Amino acid sequence: MADYLEKRRQLYYAVLTVPKALQAVLGLRFVKSTGTGDKRRASIIASQLVAGWKLQIEQAKGNDTGFLADAIQFRADIENELDAEHRDTLESVLLDRVSTLEQSQGFTQAKQFYDVAMGTQTPHSLYFDNWKSQLTISPRTAEQYAKDVKVFIEQFPVIEDVNKKGVSLWLDGLSAKGVSRDTQLRIIKGCRNYWKYLSRYNIKGMVEQPFNQVILADKGKKKAPREPFEPHEIVELWSMAKSRQEDTLADLIALGAYTGARIEELCSLMVKDVSEDVFNIIDSKTSAGVRAVPIHSHIKPIIKRLRDGSQDGYLLPNLTVGKFGDRSNTMSTRFSKLKTKAGHGHTKVFHSLRHTLVTTLVNAGVMEFHIADIVGHEKKGVTGNVYAKAISIDVKRVAIEKVSYPFPELT
CATH class of the missing domain: 1.10.443.10 (Intergrase catalytic core)
Structure with missing residues (x-):
């Protein structure tokens, strides 16, 4: 992290040079005082400032890297920091990030970022890859399960947001878009498998299986029956x-x-x-x-x-x-x-x-x-x-x- 620190008089500053192609949009580089002359504390603050700037750069490139990934890193840093003063520093930096995020992305995403970083909400990215890797079904079926569960995750980015009513409304929405009943049943099967895997971890705020006894709307496209050739x-x-x-x-x-x-x-x-x-x-x-x-x-x-x-x-x-x-x-x-x-x-x-x-x-x-x-x-x-x-x-x-x-x- 020393590469991102500059000492000016008695204080350390976090700095990050912007790629040339984006300098017309974002400026030559990001610079912000860490407010401290303590290098260890300055390094903690700078690491989070730089992470936020890198996210802005990726967004300016048109890449959706997922803002929750940065929140997960905050969460890990806070949980692993044993020094109470340094942990307070991280939480202070987090509040600054949330304030900036609220201005650029709105209250809902800012609150979700804060909840994930503080450990009160759990993004699926913490579990999805491990779930996929432990599947013992055929590779083709596993690939289909993963695609279907990703559709579900796009609707419910954090585990605590999932409940039976929300799942039913989501499936109703799929029906309204013309997704067939058979396809919905296939999606439910994959999601049920994924939720069963999550239940091993006793995640606080996670509901019991929300995909059981789901009533599907009798709408959506129906497959035309196959016909024999003459x-x-x-x-x-x-x-x-x-x-x-x-x-x-x-x-x-x-x-x-x-x-x-x-x-x-x-x-x-x-x-x-x-x-x-x-x-x-x-x-x-x-x-x-x-x-x-x-x-x-x-x-x-x-x-x-x-x-x-x-x-x-x-x-x-x-x-x-x-x-x-x-x-x-x-x-x-x-x-x-x-x-x-x-x-x-x-x-x-x-x-x-x-x-x-x-x-x-x-x-x-x-x-x-x-x-x-x-x-x-x-x-x-x-x-x-x-x-x-x-x-x-x-x-x-x-x-x-x-x-x-x-x-x-x-x-």
């Missing part, structure tokens, strides 16, 4: 992919059409899990999704070509791996662009191929629980328990061969 539309998409020399995408479309498998299931298929006659899907998002699917006779030439040509062990080779280790994101994006170019809206996605196959099997008279075994759906209800055991691969093969599309010969 068989000729699937062939058109496949033909477009072939004409654009997107052969892997064309193969993916054909496999999806004849298996009803999810895109992530197909993209993660290993060659070792595919024989001449059967896909063994072992990487699925549900236990019911782990299954054996017979290979339709129309796509056997594609399967042979892919198995023989694979050099990385995957049936669909050389796909880009996403940050969470998935191989389907890039292909999903490519399919989305293709179907949009073909004139299909948001209700038709890759998953719609699955709907098409299910619809085709239903229309062909295949039993519901045989279809569930083929596409990896859960079997529910009393009847589901009766048919809980997987049907034979031969029965599935008879069913899958009832599926037909107006493709040219696939090779």
Whole structure:
């Protein structure tokens, strides 16, 4: 801190040079007397003055560094200072900072700054990163939780401001903005996890779980149901992919059409899990999704070509791996662009191929629980328990061969 101190006669002054680009706005440098000739005391005062000036510089640059970060530093300095006189000095500097903040930012932010610095309010930044790092869920889900909790924190910057009524009003506001009920439920799930973590620390003024038994307004955008593709539309998409020399995408479309498998299931298929006659899907998002699917006779030439040509062990080779280790994101994006170019809206996605196959099997008279075994759906209800055991691969093969599309010969 000596770099920010200048001694003039009997007193020390805090000084900080302003970056050249901002000198027209803020002046050449900040200078203020610490009011003392005691270097230790002057250093304490100067550290807080300089912190405030640096915050002004960042704000002048257009960077929102979060004024509460400075309040947290005040809090730590006050709590760690054992000398009563020096602690009084820090609190005096704090009052000066609060006065300046009130003039520039208003009473509400100035009071919040003071409460955080004095330890009567607790910003989420003290706990958020540690909460995120200890999550034991999948990386993708953890990332979504963190994004959702940040939305919550933007509304409630300090923990003591959170209460059940405030949370309900906030969720009503999300509904009014068109945020769907499903999205709100997802946000609540992440926030509930975060609040459960905070409860370990017995934070004074923190309410019990404010996200339990929340009543959501029945408003907001409702997702339009996904629609199946017509068989000729699937062939058109496949033909477009072939004409654009997107052969892997064309193969993916054909496999999806004849298996009803999810895109992530197909993209993660290993060659070792595919024989001449059967896909063994072992990487699925549900236990019911782990299954054996017979290979339709129309796509056997594609399967042979892919198995023989694979050099990385995957049936669909050389796909880009996403940050969470998935191989389907890039292909999903490519399919989305293709179907949009073909004139299909948001209700038709890759998953719609699955709907098409299910619809085709239903229309062909295949039993519901045989279809569930083929596409990896859960079997529910009393009847589901009766048919809980997987049907034979031969029965599935008879069913899958009832599926037909107006493709040219696939090779």
